[in-house]
Amino acid sequence: MIIAAHSDRPTPVPEAGAFSLAPAPRASSSGPAPQAEALVDLDAVAHNVRLLCEHAGDAGVMAVVKADAYNHGAVAVGRAALAAGATELGVTTVDEAVALREAGITAPVVSWLHTADTDFRPAVAANVEIAVSSPRHLHAVVDAARSVGTTVAVSMKVDTGLNRNGVSAFELDALLDGLARAQAEGAIRFGGVFSHLAHADEPHNPVIDVQAEVLRDAVARAARLGLRADRVHLANSAATLTRPDLRFDMVRPGIALYGLSPVPELGGFGLRPAMTLRARIALVKKVPAGAGVSYGHTWIAPRDTTVALLPVGYADGVPRSLSGRFDVQIGSRRFPQIGRVCMDQVVVDLGPDPGSVAEGDTAILFGPGDDGGPVAQEWADALDTIHYEVVTGVRGRVARSYVGSAGTGVR
Template sequence: MPGRIPARRPTPARWAHHGAEQSGCARVAPGAGNGAGPGRIEAVNAQVETVIDLDAIAHNVRVLREFAQGAGVMAVVKADGYNHGAVEVARAALGAGAAELGVTTVAEALALRAAGITAPILCWLNTIDADYAAAIAAGIEIGVSSLAQLRAVERAATAGGHPATISLKVDTGLNRNGVSAAEYPQLLRVLRRLVDEQTVRFRAIFSHLAHADEPEHPVLDRQRERFVETIAQAKEHGLEPEQVHLANSAATLTRPDLHFDLVRPGIAVYGLSPIPELGEFGLRPAMTLQAEVTLVKKVAAGQGVSYGHRWIAPRDTTVALVPAGYADGVFRSLSGRFEVWLGGSRHRNVGRVCMDQFMVDLGDNVGGVRPGDTAVLFGGGAGHPRALDWARLLDTIDYEIVCSPRGRAVRRYVGTGR
């Protein structure tokens, strides 16, 4: 029939499950390993990748252990390991000497247990109706921040017939998660009873810092004083914590007086400095976001590129199309402002970042860039743009940047973490 489009036969493709290992590396769909489900089937030849260097994770943990000066290290792997993959990061961190793991939710902790990780795990940000029974059964330490939450854990422990392991998260001035000073005395009285009844095991007291990225800020000293007071209050009720901890990444690296028994680094595990103005502290970024060039083409002087022609070629030039866009975590607000490493040098994005793609100006293309070459959007290699570069352009922090790759971005692991 005239005008009819003939049906196309399906093109054979190579596919691999998100957890499959290939030649010493693995490809994982975004979100896999975070307890959200089994993950999707992903094409092996992904166009957009986050490449995670497990050797860098191990290196960073060893650096942090040196800074900890004898305190134990709890590697924080919340939010699917800051989007690096909680299970894989956890294994590398533990292999490098981390003593414990920290996450936010029961679900995150259970995902680690399901992967066969037996190390101590603390979760500290749960709703009242969280599955505390499952946490207790799995031997997960539960951070308690209110009397109501302690009561919920009590009910789960009583119903299951097994004691819960709990830690008290106390508010020392951040005024976010944590037991308030007003409620703390009453909570201690209830906790004393639950310990006596062997309904709970009291493991630790911990808190979080408000100004750790400003090492000389006076609030840090006030928080330390308040923290020590909360420990003393617990001891007055005969509640002796097995350990106490306060320091995050920044305090681990700059404030040894805040180390106590254990430090809880997060972003530093992933190789990003919590205080960039003070340097990199010997850390190595673990994530590289990269994509395969799809097309290289000539653009004549005076021609516009991408939606709205916000960029007009000032000369005859060559542009490369990179198949990653805001659906994959490349912020549209970066349009015309960021560079990629391609063909041995940096090249600037031109025109608007689209949902699925953006363009870069190659000029005379002296590097000989061709389809199939790799464009590094950010990473840790020499000459590469850094996550921090994006953060500064977007008036945010690099924590948010490494958490942004998503959509079609497929995670791939390199190194052994040993």
């Protein structure tokens, strides 16, 4: 459990280069902790994976770690997920897949979003399964396999009604014919058939059943050409938790791995949020009644008060449009953010009696909600967006660190 306290903070394991813009400072007994930090609880990830495995039943679990594991760190999360029972990892780009291989992860990895002129050779050489969505993509992958001199596992992504990535009905026959020829040649091994739901956050939307039937038809058409997929998958996080009839051979959860509910109105499903965004108080000062705070003086102190300054702002992923619309947790108390969110800092109203709050203390901007603390969903509600955008939006000078032992030693 992560609690914002003055001194009993967990000892994190920082990751160098987190969020790409600044190396993560290394916290130690001889130096200060990071000013702003995204603390990722790998044991929470493992808990979530085990819960999802229970919902999956006999189906396998692909842990989706695209976009650097939704900004939680693909390598660390991937290892934790595999140790907890996931059978493979899923990403979008081949660069993401190859990075997992370079980190020493040997479990199956599938990559599914590419331009047709992508250089697939590094992925082929690294034994990454590549999903194709058109005859043009297949041609490029087969050329790469011939160049490397090996057989590549290829999946077919089918557009079943989302009208986004995936082969359309107009090109399905041509792609199936190409896959059959490539399989006969020995250039490919047919790995899987899958699709993506358009309304998974509405578990009883009739479009879901239509998409499932379109997928089944594509699988049957592939089988008639001798293309028998290793596994078929459709269910994302929401479907994994609410539609057991859509398990097929494997489920493909993403956001639920990170402890965020894919259908918030149905509750938390027992998931544990993995990311805590927190900052250390840089300054505590008194502000007299009638004084304005931050740019534009959009907040005027209604009475003598004390404020705390947090060294994190919109350059670090705290949206400016969230100004004056969120709380932070310090110790076991919540305090309102006041005035405009600036590029580098936000101000919090501690009130006339701040108690023992002091410079250097930790403030949680969002986290697991322990002791009634703020959660990412609160930001999403205030911004009229989804919590996916909240956690993937953390950036800039925020250091990413880890707690928990899940995934240690997993390859």
